[in-house]
Amino acid sequence: xxxxxxxxxxxxxxxxxxxxxxxxxxxxxxxxxxxxxxxxxxxxxxxxxxxxxxxxxxxxxxxxxxxxxxxxxxxxxxxxxxxxxxxxxxxxxxxxxxxxxxxxxxxxxxxxxxxxxxxxxxxxxxxxxxxxxxxxxxxxxxxxxxxxxxxxxxxxxxxxxxxxxxxxxxxxxxxxxxxxxxxxxxxxxxxxxxxxxxxxxxxxxxxxxxxxxxxxxxxxxxxxxxxxxxxxxxxxxxxxxxxxxxxxxxxxxxxxxxxxxxxxxxxxxxxxxxxxxxxxxxxxxxxxxxxxxxxxxxxxxxxxxxxxxxxxxxxxxxxxxxxxxxxxxxxxxxxxxxxxxxxxxxxxxxxxxxxxxxxxxxxxxxxxxxxxxxxxxxxxxxxxxxxxxxxxxxxxxxxxxx
Amino acid sequence: xxxxxxxxxxxxxxxxxxxxxxxxxxxxxxxxxxxxxxxxxxxxxxxxxxxxxxxxxxxxxxxxxxxxxxxxxxxxxxxxxxxxxxxxxxxxxxxxxxxxxxxxxxxxxxxxxxxxxxxxxxxxxxxxxxxxxxxxxxxxxxxxxxxxxxxxxxxxxxxxxxxxxxxxxxxxxxxxxxxxxxxxxxxxxxxxxxxxxxxxxxxxxxxxxxxxxxxxxxxxxxxxxxxxxxxxxxxxxxxxxxxxxxxxxxxxxxxxxxxxxxxxxxxxxxxxxxxxxxxxxxxxxxxxxxxxxxxxxxxxxxxxxxxxxxxxxxxxxxxxxxxxxxxxxxxx
Numbered sequence: 001x002x003x004x005x006x007x008x009x010x011x012x013x014x015x016x017x018x019x020x021x022x023x024x025x026x027x028x029x030x031x032x033x034x035x036x037x038x039x040x041x042x043x044x045x046x047x048x049x050x051x052x053x054x055x056x057x058x059x060x061x062x063x064x065x066x067x068x069x070x071x072x073x074x075x076x077x078x079x080x081x082x083x084x085x086x087x088x089x090x091x092x093x094x095x096x097x098x099x100x101x102x103x104x105x106x107x108x109x110x111x112x113x114x115x116x117x118x119x120x121x122x123x124x125x126x127x128x129x130x131x132x133x134x135x136x137x138x139x140x141x142x143x144x145x146x147x148x149x150x151x152x153x154x155x156x157x158x159x160x161x162x163x164x165x166x167x168x169x170x171x172x173x174x175x176x177x178x179x180x181x182x183x184x185x186x187x188x189x190x191x192x193x194x195x196x197x198x199x200x201x202x203x204x205x206x207x208x209x210x211x212x213x214x215x216x217x218x219x220x221x222x223x224x225x226x227x228x229x230x231x232x233x234x235x236x237x238x239x240x241x242x243x244x245x246x247x248x249x250x251x252x253x254x255x256x257x258x259x260x261x262x263x264x265x266x267x268x269x270x271x272x273x274x275x276x277x278x279x280x281x282x283x284x285x286x287x288x289x290x291x292x293x294x295x296x297x298x299x300x301x302x303x304x305x306x307x308x309x310x311x312x313x314x315x316x317x318x319x320x321x322x323x324x325x326x327x328x329x330x331x332x333x334x335x336x337x338x339x340x341x342x343x344x345x346x347x348x349x350x351x352x353x354x355x356x357x358x359x360x361x362x363x364x365x366x367x368x369x370x371x372x373x374x375x376x377x378x379x380x381x382x383x384x385x386x387x388x389x390x391x392x393x394x395x396x397x398x399x400x401x402x
Numbered sequence: 403x404x405x406x407x408x409x410x411x412x413x414x415x416x417x418x419x420x421x422x423x424x425x426x427x428x429x430x431x432x433x434x435x436x437x438x439x440x441x442x443x444x445x446x447x448x449x450x451x452x453x454x455x456x457x458x459x460x461x462x463x464x465x466x467x468x469x470x471x472x473x474x475x476x477x478x479x480x481x482x483x484x485x486x487x488x489x490x491x492x493x494x495x496x497x498x499x500x501x502x503x504x505x506x507x508x509x510x511x512x513x514x515x516x517x518x519x520x521x522x523x524x525x526x527x528x529x530x531x532x533x534x535x536x537x538x539x540x541x542x543x544x545x546x547x548x549x550x551x552x553x554x555x556x557x558x559x560x561x562x563x564x565x566x567x568x569x570x571x572x573x574x575x576x577x578x579x580x581x582x583x584x585x586x587x588x589x590x591x592x593x594x595x596x597x598x599x600x601x602x603x604x605x606x607x608x609x610x611x612x613x614x615x616x617x618x619x620x621x622x623x624x625x626x627x628x629x630x631x632x633x634x635x636x637x638x639x640x641x642x643x644x645x646x647x648x649x650x651x652x653x654x655x656x657x658x659x660x661x662x663x664x665x666x667x668x669x670x671x672x673x674x675x676x677x678x679x680x681x682x683x684x685x686x687x688x689x690x691x692x693x694x695x696x697x698x699x700x701x702x703x704x705x706x707x708x709x710x711x712x713x714x715x716x717x718x719x720x721x722x723x724x725x726x727x728x729x730x731x732x733x734x
Contacts, residue, residue, distance in 0.1 A: 069556070094625055094628065095625060097625070097627060097628075098625035098626055098627040098628070101627040101630075102521065102626065102627065104513060105513045105516050105517045105521055106517065106521065107513070108509065108510045108511075108512075108513025108514050108516075108517065109513065109514050109517040109522075109530075111510050112510055112511075112513075112514045112534060112537070112597055112601070113533070115537070115548075115594040116533070116534075116536060116537050116540075118548070118552065118553075119540055119544065119545065119548045120540075122548055122551070122552050123544060123547075123548070183450070184450045184453055184454070185450075186450075187446055187447045187449070187450030187451075188447070188450040188451045188453075188454055190447045190450075191444075191447035191448055191450060191451040192451065194447070195444050195447055195448065196451075201451070201452075202451070204455065205451045205454060205455060207721060207725075208454065208455055208458050209454060210717070210721045211458070211714060211717050211718055211721065212454070212458055213717075214648065214651040214652070214655070214713055214714075214716070214717035214720075215461070215655070215710070215713065216654065216655020216656075216657070216682060216709055216710070216713055217655065217657060218655065218657045218682045218685050218686060218706065218709070219461070219465070219655065219706050219709060219710045219713075220461075221689075222465060222685065222689075222702075222703050222706040223460070223461045223464055223465060225689075226464040226465060226467070226468040226703060227460065227464050229468075229694060229695075230464065230467075230468075245694065246694070258457060258461065261454060261457070262454075265454070289436040289437075289439060289440050290440055290443075290444075291436075291439045291440050291442075291443035291444070292436070292439070294443070295443075315539065318541075319540075319541025319542065319543070319544075320541075320542075321541070321542065321543045321657070321658040321686075322657035322658055322661075322682065322685075322686050325686055325689070325690060326685070326686065326689040326690065329690060330690075347541055347543045347658070350543050350544070350547065351543050351546070351658060351661070351662065354546075354547055354550065354662055355661075355662065355687075367551075370547065371547070374541075374543070374544045374547055377541055377543075377544065378540060378541070378544060381539050381540070381541060382536070382539060385535075385536075385539050389532075
């Protein structure tokens with residue numbers, strides 16, 4: 001016993017080459033010196049700080065007047081401050097700064113989620129009763145005036161009126177805009193990817209497509225109205241049988257195309273670029289012409305991405321209000337004719353029901369209809385977004401297994 | 403004339419004929435149609451590209467052409483001064499609302515982008531990205547309704563408090579609105595709307611930070627935040643700026659949210675009382691009532707043109723910054 005003790009002492013003097021290595025000596029004391037772990041805080045520190053700041057936050061907010069928003073604000077501020085102070089006292093300044101910024105980043109994320117949930121909650125909670133009103137989807141606003149709404153609000157009669165005409169208008173206008181912009185957008189991206197060789201024209205097109213994505217929607221609407229007005233003016237002076245007023249569905253579709261084309265170009269261009277060059281080269285090597293290669297090889301490979309991009313573009317323009325408001329106006333009844341007369345789209349319907357309630361003094365029924373229509377619109381847009389994701393993942397070209 | 407080309411050509415012509423097979427080859431015989439198809443197809447593609455440029459030019463031309471009536475009257479000649487007096491409060495109102503939106507949204511958006519790229523659990527980060535993208539999917543008219551019915555009333559006590567305690571600052575002077583339908587509320591709604599745009603641009607660029615830079619910073623003992631300030635931000639600076647500019651472009655042109663939230667009025671410095679208006683809201687509220695061909699319509703189209711020019715400048719600057727830094731940052 002005393003001999004081993006003796007050996008150990010001599011070994012520690014002699015260094016690691018000595019025979020002491022065979023003894024039960026814990027190497028972790030060298031590999032993990034305590035100085036690196038001593039500055040760590042126990043795992044429950046965060047929870048404790050949160051509890052303390054929630055408590056003080058509640059106290060402070062009840063000093064003013066207790067509500068949850070104020071409580072949240074005070075708790076968040078206190079949590080960031082206290083955890084900074086604790087870390088600074090226990091560890092060091094650098095770790096404390098790190099902790100503070102980490103907390104702020106998490107806080108930013110929570111703040112960003114608040115409006116999302118608030119919007120979705122408010123639309124669903126107010127919109128569902130209106131949506132469950134019988135005939136909401138199947139009737140239009142024909143014959144709905146101040147007195148019917150007054151009866152609904154004062155005597156509890158069912159809220160009449162619906163969004164059929166708005167659904168029809170949205171469908172027609174959006175489909176027409178899609179038919180205009182998908183060919184143009186697709187051909188442009190084919191030009192950019194397959195034909196242009198980085199020349200001045202292609203760079204100009206790329207740049208201006210990017211610029212076009214930023215055109216305010218109301219300006220697109222003004223353009224549609226002005227262009228159609230000019231066209232009809234020229235046509236009428238030539239004696240062609242054209243309608244005299246430019247406010248109609250097709251004008252709105254043209255205005256929406258201005259907004260839609262750049263989106264289609266951007267997404268399809270990206271999709272065409274990721275088609276592997278080997279596929280094109282293999283096709284050329286078989287003697288296939290370029291245009292056949294594009295139609296039969298490139299586009300089928302990228303079709304899932306293109307379809308997803310087009311769906312996203314539709315989702316973007318179906319929620320646009322301003323361009324349709326200034327180009328197609330608003331009516332209370334169904335209009336299936338794109339080339340004659342005013343037309344209501346769903347977003348415009350929502351806007352009008354809020355801004356100019358059917359009965360100015362009894363606006364509750366109008367608001368109920370508007371919220372229900374907003375719920376329908378959100379469901380459509382989210383559904384389109386979801387569809388795009390599903391298309392993009394399910395029909396994506398196989399990456400392996402060649 | 404004997405050139406080396408000519409002397410070669412008969413040999414070239416005879417050589418394939420020697421081993422030509424007498425059958426119909428489907429690949430070569432139907433070729434003339436293929437040449438036509440190639441020409442037509444590439445022509446169509448070029449035409450589509452040019453059509454976009456022409457459309458953009460037409461937007462500018464039609465707007466300018468139709469807005470002449472706002473600055474020129476036959477009896478009086480140029481009335482530019484009158485138009486400017488009409489336009490400048492709207493321009494300033496638009497800038498105020500967009501500025502509020504930017505100031506509120508930029509820090510949050512950068513934080514969210516950082517959260518997605520560097521803080522969130524890696525397996526969840528993609529789904530969290532989708533969640534934030536949902537904010538962009540909500541139509542603007544729904545945001546307007548939300549701001550008008552929920553956010554505005556919720557902010558009324560805040561406005562009252564601000565007026566009571568900070569009323570000496572001109573920004574919080576004046577009668578606080580009782581409905582909350584003020585330019586500040588509009589700015590908050592705009593901030594929510596541009597948040598996903600700035601976030602997605604920043605996220606893309608944060609993710610592209612070279613892993614080696616990050617690991618090197620961490621290996622030298624930097625904390626995570628020090629790594630972000632030393633490796634991520636310098637790399638992403640141009641991307642952040644362009645994301646903010648794109649958000650600004652969107653905020654400037656956003657119509658429906660402002661038209662619903664704001665109860666428009668004259669230009670005031672106060673953010674908490676009703677007043678001010680923005681160009682898009684003015685157009686949306688006024689255009690359906692303006693008779694076609696009237697001076698009022700020309701006036702509205704003219705301020706639309708002003709808005710178009712402003713957003714064009716903002717967007718072009720953003721794109722220019724991105725393109726300039728493309729080589730070493732990948733922000734596109």
